[in-house]
Amino acid sequence: MPVNRKNAIVAIIGGGFSGAALAVHLHRAVERLEAVQVIVFEPRATLGAGLAYSTPEPANRINVPAGRMTLYPDDPDSFVRYLDRTNALADDAAAVLPDGQAYPQRSVFGAYVAAEIAPLLEAGGLEHRRSTVQHVGRRGNGWELLTADGDSHFADIVVVATSHPPPALPQVLQPLAGHSKLVADVNADAALDKIDAEDRVLIVGNGLTAADAFAALRRRGHHGPVVSLSRRGLRSRGHPAVPQEPYGDFTDPPSGRASELLRRIRAALRVSEADGATWHGVLDAVRLQGRDIWRNLPVNERRRIVRWLRPFWDAHRFRIAPQVETLLDAAVLSGQLQIAAGSLVSARPDKGGSLHIDIRFRGDKDVTPTDVDAVIVTTGPAHGGILNSQAFLSGLKQAGLLTLCPTGLGIRCDEQSRAVDRQGETIETLLIGGPLARGTFGELMGLPQVTEHAVYVAQVIARRLASVAAVTRSAAVQSVSG
Template sequence: MPVREEKPVVAVIGGGFSGAAFAFHLLKRHGDAARVVIFEPRETLGAGLAYSAKDPAHRVNVPAGRMSIDPDDPESFLRFTMAHPAAQADPHLLGADGQPYPARSLFGTYARTVLEPFLASGAIEHRRAKVREIARLDDGWLVEDGFGPALRADIVVLAATHPAPDLPRPLKALGDDPRLITDVTREGALDGIGTDERVLIVGNGLTAADVIASLRSRGHRGKLTAISRRGLRSRGHPAVAQDPFGDFASTPSRRASHLLHRIRRSLREAAEQGIGWHAVLDAVRQQGFAIWQALPLPERRRIVRFARPFWDAHRFRIAPQVEKALDDAIADNVLSIRAAALRNVVPSKEGFTVTLTQKGSGVSELIVDRIVVTTGPAHGRVLQSQPFLETLAADGVLTLCGTGLGIACDLTARAIDAKGEIVPSFFIAGPLARGTFGELMGLPQVTEHAVLVADQVGAVLAKQSGESLAGSLNFYKNYR
């Protein structure tokens, strides 16, 4: 059994942006109160799945000036971007709105650069390994990765990535057919698609937009068909930025139907004043924490079940460069977006015969050469996505949140176990805490949440050392 170290140990599971931002703020705000060990199999920290993409067609979804790891320095990424040679050599850096939207990989480089001083000083230790098991001890946790020695940790911060998409049932029978691309995040996933091949894209969100932009940038000319149940495509940014419009937080709704009525009313009022829908949705996003806290669990579930696809399509906007790629593909009669669901898929030497149940027009068929799955994470299966999570769930340490969006935790980000009790030294960081905090997918919100978790962990460490620390949750509420 590993011996206890003199300095408390904080184990961070996942070294993407959520884990990196937490470690940065813990060390920035609370000094060297603990030894920080980040378990991340990738070569570098900070990029994770989202910002490891090497395809230059994959761009950040908001202007560089609205992305930062540090709320105290909101323009740090903008400065980094404008000074970086890769951005200076990018002929498509500026969007139609005149703002810089660099390649997504550049933000990963930025996050890595921010952490480099902490790695160099030894304040952060990067273990390039996947966690295999986390076992509960009387006074902490034992973290094993199967390579190095087991780590005895006082605090665990779970900042793992989203679970992989669930395959629609008609696709599961296709097995490992190489013409079915189930993981577009894998390097070279789209390389085998021929220039004139017909491609069916299952899903119509941000990932689908990235796939279309990538194919178009490579000169793909074949027919593209993107399907989703409601046929909603990703939206872009307004031509001219507008201030958020609408008040949904001072007297927040207690029912989902009432909230949606208020949003629709605000959309009408905004339109009457010449203000676009973006401003109303921005107000909902900014007030998301207060809105979500006011809704009882059954009403949250209604939002997730019925309104989430509409929210995602309008909330998570694409860069102008990506929007143009979609618009051009539609104008060229290359891209067709349909409100449809898979009914049956039959493989053959020529490709796939796909039967669709199409909204409002019954059943239709099409023949395609490739199928690409972009349906998004299977949030409800997060506790089955990695062996150590399965074990923690079986032991009752972790549970799925009531909304099905992530892992159950309280408003201090501490995990809630199967008995409904708080696990004092196990924290949930990043989008896996979305079910509790509500709006926790955009980078600014993930950064704010990292500050909250860092302060909560800092409070535990201060208490252990006999010091006092207060105000972390108030910071989170006030910052929002």
Template sequence: MAEAGDKPTIAIVGGGFTGAAVALHLAAGWAGPGRPRIVVFEPRPQLGGGLAYSTREPTHRINVPAGNMSMYPDDPTSFLRYAEDRITPANDPDARNAAGLLFPRRRVFGDYVAHEIEPYLASGAIEHRQAAVTAVARDGAGWRVESDGAESLPADIVVLAVSHPDAGLPRALAPLAGHAGLIAGDTGPEALTAVHAEDRVLVVGNGLTAADVIATLNRQGHRGPILSISRRGLRSRGHAPVPQEFEADFTSPPPETASQLLHRVRVSLREADAQGIGWHAVLDAVRRQGQALWRLLPVAERRRIVRHVRPYWDVHRFRIAPQVEQVLERAIAEGRLDVIAASLRGARADADGIHIALKSRRDGETIEKTVDKVIVTTGPAHGGILESQPFLSGLRDAGYLTLCATGLGLACDDQSYAIGADHLPVKGLLIAGPLARGTFGELMGMPQVSEHALDIAHLIKTLAARESPATENAAADQRT
């Protein structure tokens, strides 16, 4: 705990986009004395990239137009201006789609975040500890953050801005654990160099990661057959050829059930179609109202959405970049890529390859396939977040962290304070970014994550401005 009279210390665990945005908004525009010490724990050398935006793979692109990406909710074209100043037909001839919208490589966005935060690092307003956090524990009224290779840090407020863990190995693939033909966890370009040009490949999953994998394999010269499976056979959709708008209020009257909300969306889809407007605009309208809709629904109805609607929502909500979509469509047209609805039933390996048993969703029949490589891209393990890192499991065991009721992340209240095992807000422990999705609903897109980071920064500023760390504790006591 900081000594009485010291300026408060804010520890941010995780220096991807969310953590970097919280730190930047905390440091920016802090007038007068009392600016806290802001320390970001991030093992990577550059803040802001995280897993998504630190990639150097040229086929990995942001999945929305650059005009929809910004660190600043009040300046939505910030990244677009940055990208347009640096991207030219010479250094990225495929950056724009047919409508002229810019879809930069993901590393460009990571560089943009680093560019924005650099002045605060240079001035000392933000400290970057290039270390992994190993433990977070109560220390008096505050916290103590332990990390590898660095001294412990007393902190008044801890902000958890970590990401979801990789999906675990599907049970049916357990016999392949340790096999050279299995690529799971790390599916980046270096891991994919193990795939030979003519290898027969099974991709488990049809989402954005699967699309990245297939695009990377294509760039690396792979020409063998690829079978991509998911339980429903759904794959991420592309963007509308031309941006459109659709106006609808899905919050009035407030929906009481998931079925009511789904009915309204279907009615709007028919109305839009009659007007020559595509589904993209309708679902964009739903997304803009996503947090309000989520708050209106009871927890039981939120669970129904997660269980029954989310797979369909995700493939329409999280769209692939047009450059990646072209790669997939070409591979399908050429017969190199097949996408089916099937589930894993078993796997074994011998000298002839990896033998996979699948169950077809269409007719329930067993499908036998022999491949050379199996690549697992089944997405994050939302329910496994508390077991993903020792410091998270330690906070859980101490009663400071719990899973949210929908299984999408960590439980927190409307101000983003973690909810402990006693069902009460935990003083000085905040959840930032997608891990708070269970409380806020739509919290995966860049605009929502930016706004959430700004909200947390404003909350911390308000607490610090009132007096000192002691004031924060008193305010939290009033809530509990």
């Protein structure tokens, strides 16, 4: 790593959870090194929340118990202590379940991360630049970052830790673009405010975001009919009634084919079911072994998993909070919510103000005409368009310095999270942090895995800075001796 200045500067672009976690753990990792400056570029006023944990919507809750959410893998009770210390759940009677497990609103976790990073900012260990990075380019052995406010900054090392790209509007829905009741990005400010209580709503998607959108509508008093549509009709699953230990070994021996991996998972599910357990423990084992499982698969097999198995994995892996699950179950039983499998065929606005959608439900040859008042798109981030989602990423792509991961899951990087350029060469001073690296690391969407990856990347950077410092000291000693 060609860092040869006395004062090394590490720039982290993106201050959501991924960027903030990396900043905290990098600060820890370089504490013993002299003069390492860590700067986080994030336009939001606080670090750590990002899209996921800055939402003001009270119906949006973390989807795992608070006891499994932490900024520090070596301190699993950190968030729980914060809840106790701040009495953060005092005004949220629904947060704690009868079994004592707490599922706070997502904004509470964002506040926790901000509280953890605040002392480092106050002490000067980290710096927060409230700017949007517009351009990143080579400058000598380092990088020049140009921000929207016209400033230029130098960094020896750059880490791309930006958020997911916004959802892409499905081509079929393009005729509705600009309609006041088409919600193309549910994370946008006031996204659901124009949907009336009695509106007929089509939610495109059935995952966590769809569940959050429905819960938010219900909190606003919505009582109109809702259809939640996805190709397979797979709804996000809930947590087990009784906690289970992870079950199954899927790395010894390693699986080199997606079909073999699927066979082993199904076999473990049968054994687990025979023992009276549910599928949860088996899928938890797959998640915990995810990085090693992924590493053992060639790229073509990874792509097969993404294409054919990812929807099933997402439905079981990303579980909804019990409060939201109960809400959805009741809505399905009452008939307000229909979980459907099918595909969109066409869409157009009606002269009367409604939206006309043609749907081909799974198993039907004929198209079913459907009139709704609003459409909410919850199909998830458009990962294939990540390099065109921000100006600086587009510039790095045009320069050949960033490329898409061949799995279609993010940005291409190596096993040390270093970016891989157009020629297939690694760039030692340009790293990828957070879920954008999951094409290489596999299971990198859940918070525990994102935190562990932040620790790993921080250690990669710290080792390289320490190595450079050692070489610099050795050269200085030899100079004096000479």
